[in-house]
Amino acid sequence: MRRGSQCAEHLTGSVGIGLGPQFATWLGWVIPWKTPLTLIGESPEQVAEAQRNLVRIGIDRPEGQATGTIDVLAGGQPTRSYPTATFEDLRSRRDDRGEDPVIIDVRRDDEYGVAHIHGALHIALPELADRLDEIPNRQLWVHCQSAYRASIGASLLDRAGFDVVLIADEFPHAQELGLTD
Structure with a gap:
C-alpha cells in the first residue's frame, strides 16, 4: 500500500457520500x-x-446540519479513517497469515457480469447494508468502477466495524493488471 494513503478523517459512525451529481x-x-x-x-x-x-428524493428537511473542520465537529471524540490503495497494491498484497484479502465488489450485477476480479465477493452497493452478515470478519478491500461507490461502501463497512481498505482506482486498471476473470 502507498504509505500514508488514507481516506479523509471522518466522524465515527458517519456514512460518507460525496457531494456531486449522484x-x-x-x-x-x-x-x-x-x-x-x-x-x-x-x-x-x-x-x-x-x-x-x-429535496429531489423527498427529503425536505434533515434532522441537523453541521459545518467546520473535523476537529471542531468531533468535539474531542475519536475520529476514524482507513487506508486507500490501488489495484497494483491489491495484486501484491497478502495479509500476515498468507491469505488474500477479501475483495468486495459493490458494482451493479451487469458490470460484475462483464468482468470481475477473481474470487471477489459481489454485493451491489444498494444491498450492502442488508447483507453484512455474509461478509467475513477479515480485512476487506472494496472496489467499484471508479471509486465513488466503493467510497460509500467502505464507509458503510467501516461504520459496521469492519477493517476496510478503499481501492481508489479505476476498474480498467484491474483489467490491465490481469486481475479479472
Whole structure:
C-alpha cells in the first residue's frame, strides 16, 4: 500500500457520500427511508447544496446540519479513517497469515457480469447494508468502477466495524493488471 494513503478523517459512525451529481440517488439507495440525517460539510454552501439535492428524493428537511473542520465537529471524540490503495497494491498484497484479502465488489450485477476480479465477493452497493452478515470478519478491500461507490461502501463497512481498505482506482486498471476473470 502507498504509505500514508488514507481516506479523509471522518466522524465515527458517519456514512460518507460525496457531494456531486449522484449524491441524492446514492443516499436514497443506501440510507433507509426516514433515518434521521445530519448533513456535514466544510461550508454552509455545501450543506445547502446537499439539502437542495435531497429535496429531489423527498427529503425536505434533515434532522441537523453541521459545518467546520473535523476537529471542531468531533468535539474531542475519536475520529476514524482507513487506508486507500490501488489495484497494483491489491495484486501484491497478502495479509500476515498468507491469505488474500477479501475483495468486495459493490458494482451493479451487469458490470460484475462483464468482468470481475477473481474470487471477489459481489454485493451491489444498494444491498450492502442488508447483507453484512455474509461478509467475513477479515480485512476487506472494496472496489467499484471508479471509486465513488466503493467510497460509500467502505464507509458503510467501516461504520459496521469492519477493517476496510478503499481501492481508489479505476476498474480498467484491474483489467490491465490481469486481475479479472
